[in-house]
Amino acid sequence: MGSAHSMPEEIQELADKTGFTLEQIEHLHRRFKQISGDQRTIRKESFDRIPDLEFNPIRSKIVRAFFDKRNLRQASDGLAEEINFEDFLTIMSYFRPMEMNMDEEQLDHFRKEKLKFLFHMYDSDNDGKITLQEYRKVVEELLSRNPHLEKESARSIADGAMMEAASICVGQMEPDQVYEGITFEDFLKMWQGIDIDTKMHVRFLNMEPIAHCH
Amino acid sequence: MEDLIFAAAKVMSVWLTVVFTLIVLPSVFGASLGISELYMRILVKTLEWATIRIQKGVKQEQAMALKNSASSGIIQRDETTMEKEIAGLHRVDFELSDVFYFSKKGIEAIVEDEVTQRFSSEELVSWNLLTRTNVNFQYISLRLTVVWVLGVLIRYCLLLPLRVTLAAIGIVSMIVGTTLVGQLPNSNAKDWLSELVHLTCSRILVRALSGTITYHNKENRPQKGGICVANHTSPIDVLILTNDGCYAMVGQAHGGLMGLIQRSTVKACPHVWFERSEMKDRHLVTKRLREHIADKNKLPILIFPEGTCINNTSVMMFKKGSFEIGGTIYPVAIKYDPQFGDAFWNSSKYDIVSYLLRIMTSWAIVCNVWYMPPMVREEGEDAVQFANRVKSAIARQGGLTELSWDGGLKRAKVKDTFKEQQQKNYSKMIVGNGSTGNPTMGAE
Numbered sequence: 001m002g003s004a005h006s007m008p009e010e011i012q013e014l015a016d017k018t019g020f021t022l023e024q025i026e027h028l029h030r031r032f033k034q035i036s037g038d039q040r041t042i043r044k045e046s047f048d049r050i051p052d053l054e055f056n057p058i059r060s061k062i063v064r065a066f067f068d069k070r071n072l073r074q075a076s077d078g079l080a081e082e083i084n085f086e087d088f089l090t091i092m093s094y095f096r097p098m099e100m101n102m103d104e105e106q107l108d109h110f111r112k113e114k115l116k117f118l119f120h121m122y123d124s125d126n127d128g129k130i131t132l133q134e135y136r137k138v139v140e141e142l143l144s145r146n147p148h149l150e151k152e153s154a155r156s157i158a159d160g161a162m163m164e165a166a167s168i169c170v171g172q173m174e175p176d177q178v179y180e181g182i183t184f185e186d187f188l189k190m191w192q193g194i195d196i197d198t199k200m201h202v203r204f205l206n207m208e209p210i211a212h213c214h
Numbered sequence: 215m216e217d218l219i220f221a222a223a224k225v226m227s228v229w230l231t232v233v234f235t236l237i238v239l240p241s242v243f244g245a246s247l248g249i250s251e252l253y254m255r256i257l258v259k260t261l262e263w264a265t266i267r268i269q270k271g272v273k274q275e276q277a278m279a280l281k282n283s284a285s286s287g288i289i290q291r292d293e294t295t296m297e298k299e300i301a302g303l304h305r306v307d308f309e310l311s312d313v314f315y316f317s318k319k320g321i322e323a324i325v326e327d328e329v330t331q332r333f334s335s336e337e338l339v340s341w342n343l344l345t346r347t348n349v350n351f352q353y354i355s356l357r358l359t360v361v362w363v364l365g366v367l368i369r370y371c372l373l374l375p376l377r378v379t380l381a382a383i384g385i386v387s388m389i390v391g392t393t394l395v396g397q398l399p400n401s402n403a404k405d406w407l408s409e410l411v412h413l414t415c416s417r418i419l420v421r422a423l424s425g426t427i428t429y430h431n432k433e434n435r436p437q438k439g440g441i442c443v444a445n446h447t448s449p450i451d452v453l454i455l456t457n458d459g460c461y462a463m464v465g466q467a468h469g470g471l472m473g474l475i476q477r478s479t480v481k482a483c484p485h486v487w488f489e490r491s492e493m494k495d496r497h498l499v500t501k502r503l504r505e506h507i508a509d510k511n512k513l514p515i516l517i518f519p520e521g522t523c524i525n526n527t528s529v530m531m532f533k534k535g536s537f538e539i540g541g542t543i544y545p546v547a548i549k550y551d552p553q554f555g556d557a558f559w560n561s562s563k564y565d566i567v568s569y570l571l572r573i574m575t576s577w578a579i580v581c582n583v584w585y586m587p588p589m590v591r592e593e594g595e596d597a598v599q600f601a602n603r604v605k606s607a608i609a610r611q612g613g614l615t616e617l618s619w620d621g622g623l624k625r626a627k628v629k630d631t632f633k634e635q636q637q638k639n640y641s642k643m644i645v646g647n648g649s650t651g652n653p654t655m656g657a658e
Contacts, residue, residue, distance in 0.1 A: 031326060050323055050324060
């Protein structure tokens with residue numbers, strides 16, 4: 001009677017690495033099993049089972065972000081074929097809310113990690129900058145499938161936003177100066193004043209089951 | 215050797231006699247000897263004791279109420295609408311920032327979504343001494359373990375054989391009874407006899423599951439010539455409802471034992487069984503059902519518009535087909551109490567036989583049935599709106615959440631039309647702001 005935790009040390013290791021509590025890891029593990037259909041790894045197709053995700057216009061980018069080796073901290077390039085539970089938790093940890101007991105340096109590091117995750121979503125060819133092409137692709141995806149919106153409008157929206165970004169990062173440009181693309185430093189600069197941390201986290205409810213024996 | 219067989223035969227006959235007098239005979243008259251009430255009282259006391267023991271084993275600060283999170287999930291979803299959130303982030307018209315909103319929503323959906331959790335069994339607030347629901351709960355004390363072992367013995371060695379016997383008796387008597395009644399010429403006597411046979415067999419089968427059903431508002435019970443509509447959790451729903459009244463059932467013709475039951479019952483009472491090929495033709499189905507309800511002498515039709523089994527925490531989209539037939543709709547809400555046994559049939563996880571075994575080794579099936587006042591389609595209301603109206607009424611009465619997702623998502627994917635809606639909303643916002651940028655850019 002009663003199921004004792006089968007691998008407490010492993011779970012503790014995961015908790016230390018990703019910052020989740022034991023209960024959150026347990027719940028996420030159950031969710032992982034649901035998504036993977038009780039397999040040990042998930043592939044891109046497994047995310048097709050989530051109806052709520054279908055609504056999301058940047059669905060493919062989000063799913064891709066799970067397999068991006070840069071986010072998984074395995075390599076600086078490429079996509080993984082499948083990910084296991086530890087990788088799943090690593091990606092989820094980008095969306096953890098800021099802890100109360102973090103100091104300045106930790107907060108800054110955390111913020112940078114979150115922005116890096118977002119940067120990787122845009123920078124699909126992995127050259128370290130968001131070029132106009134990549135930006136346009138994201139805009140098109142966000143606005144795609146709307147029959148009333150033509151490709152031209154989507155393009156000009158992207159171009160306009162890119163101009164804004166250029167003016168923030170580089171300042172006034174010469175008439176024939178070419179703006180290569182938004183590097184990560186520029187990206188950070190754009191978000192300097194703004195508190196994105198509250199926008200980019202998923203709040204876990206604090207729950208503990210009634211029966212709990214330590 | 216012969217003595218052994220003799221002794222076994224004696225035991226069997228005693229057993230059968232006991233079963234007959236105490237259970238089968240009273241079912242014929244719809245009476246109850248109070249044995250199951252006693253059993254339920256003992257069961258409730260035991261479970262209460264177990265819960266208190268479990269709670270005592272926990273430190274005071276940690277005993278938080280789990281009720282909220284068990285039903286609403288593990289994350290707190292941000293309810294700000296797309297418009298507000300994006301407006302707050304805007305420095306220029308179109309921004310990298312919009313990706314924030316969507317990526318957060320995406321991750322929230324991945325961590326937990328409203329639909330997938332409806333297709334797995336409901337989580338319990340506290341353990342009910344069944345191993346299968348033991349997800350979070352750990353070893354507490356020796357006494358609890360002993361009670362649990364006792365529970366296992368009672369359930370598997372005492373209740374299971376009893377229930378299997380009853381189920382067998384119930385099914386056999388239904389087949390035999392309805393075939394016999396079916397031989398009679400059509401008359402009032404035949405109808406009365408067929409009702410009696412159906413009711414008796416239903417009662418036997420419900421007792422085979424240790425079902426404790428409370429019917430509310432019996433004055434609203436479905437009348438002849440109407441359509442009865444209910445939320446669907448398991449194949450047992452049919453038994454729950456026929457325990458209290460007679461219905462004409464609608465469904466696909468199966469083979470095997472189920473087919474045998476279908477063929478014999480249709481002789482006694484005009485159920486509507488469709489061949490698989492006929493089911494595809496919606497007009498044919500609608501026509502036959504219309505003919506059925508047009509005859510005011512025929513029993514009310516029983517339909518489950520969700521089309522699939524949901525886990526009894528919510529009501530999903532009602533398919534509009536049943537609401538196009540016309541006639542009076544009698545909604546019925548069925549809510550099971552998961553503490554005593556999980557009635558939900560997860561057809562992708564268990565087949566029907568393992569499902570029935572699980573049901574028969576649970577403590578009991580306890581449920582509440584609410585009969586609701588009849589509803590008719592109003593002027594200017596189309597079938598879909600009517601279906602949604604009935605669905606809301608059932609959800610409210612049964613205390614279930616209401617979802618507009620299709621139960622078919624259990625197996626299929628979301629239709630593209632739904633995806634496009636969100637994208638249309640978003641692009642309307644962007645284009646509406648009138649952002650037209652300067653097309654001359656360097657990096658190409």
